[in-house]
Amino acid sequence: MEPRNKSGQILRMLMVLGILVLLNLLGGAWFTRIDLTDDQRHTISEVSGELTRGLKDQAFVTVYYGGDLPTHYKEFERAMRTLLQEIQIQSDGRLDYQFIDPTEDPTIYRRFAEKQLYPFPISAPVTYGSSKEAQVLPYASVSYNQRELMINLIHNCLYQNESGQTDFSVECAIQRFEYNLMTTIYNLSREKYKTIGLLAGHGEYPREAMSDLYGDLDQFYNFVDVYLKGGKSIGPSNLDLLIVNQPDSALSEREKFEIDQYIMRGGQVIFLMDHQILDFSIGEQASTLTFLRSTNLDDFFMRLGVKLNYNLVKDANCGYIATTGFFAASGTETRKKFWPYYPIIRDISGHPTTRPIQALSIRYGSSIDTFAVEGIRKTVLFKSSPRSRKMEGRQFINIQQELAQKPDLRQFTDGGQIMGLLLEGQFNSLFANRPIPRPDSGARVAQEQFLSASSPEAKPRVILIGDGEFATADIFQNKIRPLPEENKALMMNLIDFMSGQEILTRLRVREYHGRTLDPQKVLGHETRIRMVNIGLPLLAVVIFGVVRWYLRRRRNLALKQES
Numbered sequence: 001m002e003p004r005n006k007s008g009q010i011l012r013m014l015m016v017l018g019i020l021v022l023l024n025l026l027g028g029a030w031f032t033r034i035d036l037t038d039d040q041r042h043t044i045s046e047v048s049g050e051l052t053r054g055l056k057d058q059a060f061v062t063v064y065y066g067g068d069l070p071t072h073y074k075e076f077e078r079a080m081r082t083l084l085q086e087i088q089i090q091s092d093g094r095l096d097y098q099f100i101d102p103t104e105d106p107t108i109y110r111r112f113a114e115k116q117l118y119p120f121p122i123s124a125p126v127t128y129g130s131s132k133e134a135q136v137l138p139y140a141s142v143s144y145n146q147r148e149l150m151i152n153l154i155h156n157c158l159y160q161n162e163s164g165q166t167d168f169s170v171e172c173a174i175q176r177f178e179y180n181l182m183t184t185i186y187n188l189s190r191e192k193y194k195t196i197g198l199l200a201g202h203g204e205y206p207r208e209a210m211s212d213l214y215g216d217l218d219q220f221y222n223f224v225d226v227y228l229k230g231g232k233s234i235g236p237s238n239l240d241l242l243i244v245n246q247p248d249s250a251l252s253e254r255e256k257f258e259i260d261q262y263i264m265r266g267g268q269v270i271f272l273m274d275h276q277i278l279d280f281s282i283g284e285q286a287s288t289l290t291f292l293r294s295t296n297l298d299d300f301f302m303r304l305g306v307k308l309n310y311n312l313v314k315d316a317n318c319g320y321i322a323t324t325g326f327f328a329a330s331g332t333e334t335r336k337k338f339w340p341y342y343p344i345i346r347d348i349s350g351h352p353t354t355r356p357i358q359a360l361s362i363r364y365g366s367s368i369d370t371f372a373v374e375g376i377r378k379t380v381l382f383k384s385s386p387r388s389r390k391m392e393g394r395q396f397i398n399i400q401q402e403l404a405q406k407p408d409l410r411q412f413t414d415g416g417q418i419m420g421l422l423l424e425g426q427f428n429s430l431f432a433n434r435p436i437p438r439p440d441s442g443a444r445v446a447q448e449q450f451l452s453a454s455s456p457e458a459k460p461r462v463i464l465i466g467d468g469e470f471a472t473a474d475i476f477q478n479k480i481r482p483l484p485e486e487n488k489a490l491m492m493n494l495i496d497f498m499s500g501q502e503i504l505t506r507l508r509v510r511e512y513h514g515r516t517l518d519p520q521k522v523l524g525h526e527t528r529i530r531m532v533n534i535g536l537p538l539l540a541v542v543i544f545g546v547v548r549w550y551l552r553r554r555r556n557l558a559l560k561q562e563s
Helices: 003-029 047-054 071-090 107-114 169-191 209-218 253-264 297-306 401-405 485-498 502-508 526-562
Strands: 059-062 096-099 120-125 130-136 139-144 147-152 158-160 167-168 194-198 220-226 241-245 267-271 285-291 306-308 311-315 318-326 331-344 368-370 376-382 388-393 397-399 416-424 461-465 474-475 479-480
Touching: 047 071, 047 169, 047 502, 059 071, 071 096, 071 169, 096 147, 107 169, 120 167, 139 169, 147 169, 147 401, 147 526, 167 169, 209 485, 220 388, 241 253, 241 485, 253 267, 253 297, 253 376, 297 306, 311 368, 331 416, 461 485, 485 502
Parallel strands: 059 096, 194 220, 194 241, 241 267, 267 461, 311 331
Antiparallel strands: 059 139, 120 130, 139 147, 158 167, 285 397, 306 368, 311 388, 318 331, 376 416, 416 461, 474 479
16 A cells, blocks of 8 residues: 555544544533424423522432333333433433332332322233233432422322223323422422412301312412401411402401402402302202302402303303212112203413313303403403303202203303403502491401502402302212312412412423324224234335345346346
């Protein structure tokens, strides 16, 4: 070989090595990853990056999940690992994690049982048509600043499978993982908890009726009962949000005054209420004559530019009611039938609090009318469907008679009715140019300065939902049925939004799109689908092998002819 050619080859090799080193250095300086999924499920949200980068101390996550699990459940583990790796990268070293397989250490199950945390049984297939029971310990611990909290990784993701057994949705668990993790870290890292006041003393729904909602919010907020009969002032300094959950009797003028002044000082209030009282315990035919409820808040709402009507909204787009009394061969039978007094709300605004909501459930709700008031902006959160009907005043409702008749859709012509409304802007006091009411007790108490209007800096907000049962569980045959998940999600978003915790809402609105088959379309085609899933890849391999053999044989024949 000539010296010139040899030196040229050495030079080219050095150039290639130099380019590789340069690319390696550039890759280390500008590290990036590309997520090709359409829902960006392997990429953490912007708010998660903000939270982790803002941590002052080291956070550590331990996930207790693993073992010899079916592929379907392994997907959950892979998704958690990917998201944790992304969070670790975004946190600049402020978060670390580890996975522990509980099947490798039996003492883990015992330690968790002592904390009343038990494994979840799943059915793991062994062969086609046979399966065995496996145990999943679906928990993760998060430690930060010498504090530790446990996360249930499958909370609110349970369902009944075709066999009637309880299982958990992997898609749901994946979707909730980032929110559960980041809200726990946020809860551990913040120094002050928000305080939510629940108006009491007027027959409002007790906390037990809202246990589903409180169970998810207790770790983020302090809930206190608020009694206003003594005339003690409330303000944003000691109460971040006031919830008025279906008072059953009239508020006094002084109580109304305290709520009015709380709003003038910049307070946030959520009203969940309607004006209809229904009691189906009267009569043998599940019938009732409704009564109209007086809360003494009509003039208060009118001052805000709204009117909560004394009606019931019926909707052709409605949910089910469970009825009994149908005699079958086995005795009394429970059936579900469409019930127009249970509207299913799908006309939902694009407000940040309602963005992830698909459908809401209303039970015997009332409509809301609005009129213009200077300085107040109104945002409709949700409405009933265009095929709605308003039933004004007192109504006689007989469940069996109404279910026996086919609904006349020609009567459902009142259009979409407002049932959820947000009010913002500058509010004027109802008690301007009026005497200040005395406390109910008659005693003189220290009174803060009266405000005739809210200041622009105060930024008060009011939400009115025309359903007093919107956030309460449904009770049927002495059994409490859980609060609908969409109702609970909206209430959590509204409480976060009104109390200044929008960061939690931004985490919760993230959605993933599952790639599951439609069960109705799959029914009857299971064998064909299995044949396609198994046979099509094998057929592709065979075709590739035949084509490759044919091309090689043809090339060899051509070489022989040339020689």
